[in-house]
Amino acid sequence: MEHTPTWLVNSFIYLSAAVIAVPLSQALGLGSIIGYLAAGIAIGPWGLGLVTNVEDILHFAEFGVVLMLFLIGLELEPKRLWNMRRPIFGTGSAQVLGCAVLLTAVAMAFGVGWRVAVVAGLGLALSSTAIALQVMGERNLLPTTSGQSAFSILLFQDVAAIPILALLPLLGVASMENSAVASTSPALEALKIIAVIVGIVLGGRLLLRPLFRWIARSNTPEIFTAAALLLVVGIAGLMQFVGLSMALGAFLAGVLLAESEYRRELETDIEPFKGLLLGLFFIAVGMSIDFGVLMASPGLMAAVVVGFLAIKGALIYALARQIGLPFQERPVFALLLAQGGEFAFVVFQAAAGAHVFPAETASLLIGAVAVSMLVSPLILVAIDRLLLPRYANCNATQLEEISEQQEAPIIIAGFGRYGQIVGRLLLAQGFSATVLDHDADMIEAVRSFGYRVFYGDATRLDLLRTAGAEKAKIIVVAVDDVEQSLEIVDLVQAHFPHLEIVARAKDVTHWNKLRDRGVMRVERELFESSLRSARSVLELLGHDPHTARQQAMRFRQHNLELFEKLHPHYKDRSKLIAVIKQGRQQLEEQMAQERAQQQKRQPHEWDH
Amino acid sequence: MPPENQPLTAQGAPKPIYLVAAHPNWRESRVNRRLLQAARQAGPVEVCDLFATYPDYHVDIPAEQARLSTAQLVVLLHPIQWYSMPALLKLWLDEVFAFGWAYGGGNALQGKDLWLVATTGGPEAAYHPQGYNRYFFDAFMPPYEQTANLCGMRFLPPLVLHGAHRVPEADVQAHIDVFADRLQTYPVWPELEDLEQCVACEVPTTDRPTPPATLHMEPT
Numbered sequence: 001m002e003h004t005p006t007w008l009v010n011s012f013i014y015l016s017a018a019v020i021a022v023p024l025s026q027a028l029g030l031g032s033i034i035g036y037l038a039a040g041i042a043i044g045p046w047g048l049g050l051v052t053n054v055e056d057i058l059h060f061a062e063f064g065v066v067l068m069l070f071l072i073g074l075e076l077e078p079k080r081l082w083n084m085r086r087p088i089f090g091t092g093s094a095q096v097l098g099c100a101v102l103l104t105a106v107a108m109a110f111g112v113g114w115r116v117a118v119v120a121g122l123g124l125a126l127s128s129t130a131i132a133l134q135v136m137g138e139r140n141l142l143p144t145t146s147g148q149s150a151f152s153i154l155l156f157q158d159v160a161a162i163p164i165l166a167l168l169p170l171l172g173v174a175s176m177e178n179s180a181v182a183s184t185s186p187a188l189e190a191l192k193i194i195a196v197i198v199g200i201v202l203g204g205r206l207l208l209r210p211l212f213r214w215i216a217r218s219n220t221p222e223i224f225t226a227a228a229l230l231l232v233v234g235i236a237g238l239m240q241f242v243g244l245s246m247a248l249g250a251f252l253a254g255v256l257l258a259e260s261e262y263r264r265e266l267e268t269d270i271e272p273f274k275g276l277l278l279g280l281f282f283i284a285v286g287m288s289i290d291f292g293v294l295m296a297s298p299g300l301m302a303a304v305v306v307g308f309l310a311i312k313g314a315l316i317y318a319l320a321r322q323i324g325l326p327f328q329e330r331p332v333f334a335l336l337l338a339q340g341g342e343f344a345f346v347v348f349q350a351a352a353g354a355h356v357f358p359a360e361t362a363s364l365l366i367g368a369v370a371v372s373m374l375v376s377p378l379i380l381v382a383i384d385r386l387l388l389p390r391y392a393n394c395n396a397t398q399l400e401e402i403s404e405q406q407e408a409p410i411i412i413a414g415f416g417r418y419g420q421i422v423g424r425l426l427l428a429q430g431f432s433a434t435v436l437d438h439d440a441d442m443i444e445a446v447r448s449f450g451y452r453v454f455y456g457d458a459t460r461l462d463l464l465r466t467a468g469a470e471k472a473k474i475i476v477v478a479v480d481d482v483e484q485s486l487e488i489v490d491l492v493q494a495h496f497p498h499l500e501i502v503a504r505a506k507d508v509t510h511w512n513k514l515r516d517r518g519v520m521r522v523e524r525e526l527f528e529s530s531l532r533s534a535r536s537v538l539e540l541l542g543h544d545p546h547t548a549r550q551q552a553m554r555f556r557q558h559n560l561e562l563f564e565k566l567h568p569h570y571k572d573r574s575k576l577i578a579v580i581k582q583g584r585q586q587l588e589e590q591m592a593q594e595r596a597q598q599q600k601r602q603p604h605e606w607d608h
Numbered sequence: 609m610p611p612e613n614q615p616l617t618a619q620g621a622p623k624p625i626y627l628v629a630a631h632p633n634w635r636e637s638r639v640n641r642r643l644l645q646a647a648r649q650a651g652p653v654e655v656c657d658l659f660a661t662y663p664d665y666h667v668d669i670p671a672e673q674a675r676l677s678t679a680q681l682v683v684l685l686h687p688i689q690w691y692s693m694p695a696l697l698k699l700w701l702d703e704v705f706a707f708g709w710a711y712g713g714g715n716a717l718q719g720k721d722l723w724l725v726a727t728t729g730g731p732e733a734a735y736h737p738q739g740y741n742r743y744f745f746d747a748f749m750p751p752y753e754q755t756a757n758l759c760g761m762r763f764l765p766p767l768v769l770h771g772a773h774r775v776p777e778a779d780v781q782a783h784i785d786v787f788a789d790r791l792q793t794y795p796v797w798p799e800l801e802d803l804e805q806c807v808a809c810e811v812p813t814t815d816r817p818t819p820p821a822t823l824h825m826e827p828t
Contacts, residue, residue, distance in 0.1 A: 544633075544634055544635065544659065544660050545659070545660045545661075545663040546632060546633075546659035546660060546663045547633065547635070548663070549663040549664065604633065604636060605689075605729055606631075606632065606633070606687045606689050606694075606729070607633065607636040607637055607638060607687075607773070608637065608638050608639050608640065608687050608727040608728070608729055608769075608772030608773055
């Protein structure tokens with residue numbers, strides 16, 4: 001035993017605690033997070049006391065959250081993020097400021113000093129990104145509106161954490177020592193922050209892809225994994241250095257790589273690390289629950305936990321109503337954001353360091369947050385067992401994800417304006433189709449017309465499998481997001497090569513990318529309808545309908561031929577332009593000839 | 609039996625004449641366009657310009673059958689193309705004169721009249737065993753005639769203008785005048801006086817598609 005290094009012993013303890021507790025908790029239907037927390041409590045200083053250096057572990061395990069945000073960033077292209085700017089800053093700031101103000105006011109009403117009240121309010125207003133995202137991931141809520149809103153709020157909290165930390169020294173009595181924000185001149189700080197962010201964005205845009213290409217070419221998979229980890233570690237370190245949230249930096253890096261061709265590979269490489277580190281993080285949280293404080297004043301502790309959960313929950317529930325979330329999603333949404341977050345640990349520790357309040361207060365607050373993390377999965381179970389079934393009874397359609405195996409010969413992915421037309425025609429012909437869509441509002445609307453639409457993300461292999469991809473003959477890829485469409489096509493071709501693909505293309509580039517993958521049945525979503533409009537115009541100009549149709553059909557054919565001709569060159573701009581010009585010339589010449597013929601009154605055999 | 613001396617119907621009532629015109633390019637038409645104009649001006653005629661109504665070759669079968677049901681005279685107006693009718697008119701026939709409705713158990717057209725009004729590019733002389741069309745024009749009529757017969761319709765003597773590209777304007781005008789007059793005086797035409805009423809053709813069911821869910825029938 002003397003010769004066994006401590007890290008080996010510790011690893012053994014952690015892993016065995018997790019291996020015992022998590023499956024047990026899953027079997028009891030409590031979810032994995034409670035299992036990890038329980039494992040942490042069991043091996044921690046208040047349990048069996050097997051591990052004592054909780055602080056270090058917590059710091060190390062925080063990296064799980066960082067990796068998680070990196071992975072989330074990978075799922076979000078910059079464009080989508082830009083589209084989300086309003087919910088992020090609108091809903092996000094409403095949640096953080098609203099909760100902070102209310103909590104501060106309540107604390108002061110109970111006679112707490114204003115400084116303590118402000119810090120406690122701000123700290124408790126934050127939520128646990130790790131737990132919320134883990135739970136939403138497990139329940140496939142991420143693509144829903146409530147999932148997206150929750151995600152926006154969590155993202156804003158990551159941003160907001162920076163000024164909150166910066167505020168602490170101002171409230172404190174003494175200068176902070178080991179705080180994240182160094183007390184040099186603010187201008188220099190700001191400059192450093194801006195420089196790092198710009199560096200990450202520029203580097204991500206310009207350097208990362210060639211770098212990964214180079215590494216991928218070395219054909220050593222573990223080096224690619226190492227590079228992926230190195231990237232996240234490096235960026236987290238940089239952010240730490242300028243006093244920004246590590247998770248935010250990792251998220252940013254993920255976003256920058258979301259459009260790269262290595263996205264899938266990065267995901268599969270990082271995923272296992274994320275899972276284990278997050279588990280470790282939850283174990284550490286379990287260990288850090290200070291049962292001493294809990295035992296000393298259990299009443300106060302309970303009051304703080306119940307108080308802040310109730311206040312936050314009520315406010316967030318109201319916010320959910322305000323932004324129009326479906327009411328059966330509101331309780332889960334409110335609960336997930338109501339619990340305290342891992343960032344609160346950082347804030348309270350820093351506040352104690354800055355002498356805003358004594359260490360006992362910090363312990364109490366940290367304990368309260370940890371307990372809230374412990375009870376919220378339990379409350380979640382209660383919601384599932386008691387509340388949601390009651391909702392189901394009051395005629396609200398429950399969003400069901402596909403659970404039982406489907407066997408329709410057709411799968412339709414995406415049931416918006418495009419997929420609905422395809423689907424309705426097929427249904428009218430008596431064909432059954434399994435319809436997948438991930439927009440909860442849309443599904444509600446369509447279901448009210450009696451369609452069987454499943455809630456699900458067609459980019460997930462397991463869902464495609466449940467949708468019956470093994471036995472189906474045809475999949476219609478009608479999602480409106482280009483990235484997702486290509487992702488589904490790739491998945492289908494890799495795992496269900498027998499499936500015939502019928503695809504909707506958003507534009508020329510998308511069309512070309514689909515053709516690159518060998519998908520032959522591709523329609524540009526606006527092409528046929530635009531031709532129809534052109535026909536209407538020709539008719540209004542005095543063409544008879546038949547001639548208008550002939551002209552449109554001729555144009556259509558020419559256009560389709562041109563596309564086929566362009567396809568091999570679509571990446572080569574100069575060549576592309578040349579062929580397009582030539583094609584346009586040909587068409588114009590052809591039509592001019594026809595016009596000339598008509599003017600010359602070339603008599604036709606049947607002009608009588 | 610067509611009623612004798614049927615009075616012209618008032619506006620809005622179902623019209624006794626249904627004219628189906630098929631021309632792929634009215635703009636360049638010399639004769640058919642003017643025939644169509646004349647038909648539109650003749651009172652009791654319901655006109656369907658096929659190429660304008662169904663540019664996508666998707667015929668509204670119930671609507672067409674409803675129009676045919678209320679009509680007493682069905683007029684086909686078109687240029688002769690390859691000794692036959694334009695493709696869209698053929699499609700219209702194929703789909704609207706449906707089994708079980710027009711023939712083979714259906715008799716929706718029984719007792720009505722079918723009248724072909726056509727133009728040919730070649731002059732009459734070309735429709736001759738020594739001409740380049742090698743047959744008299746009548747030799748190309750049996751498909752029309754037998755279509756009418758099978759549906760229990762009378763096939764009225766066709767009104768044909770030959771050499772429609774070059775025939776003198778006076779002849780064209782005369783032709784149009786006859787056409788307009790016939791539309792207005794139907795059914796009191798000199799050429800109908802000795803025309804027999806058509807007998808319905810009986811089609812043995814064994815020559816027809818097997819109707820579904822009949823168990824006692826031999827599969828063909």
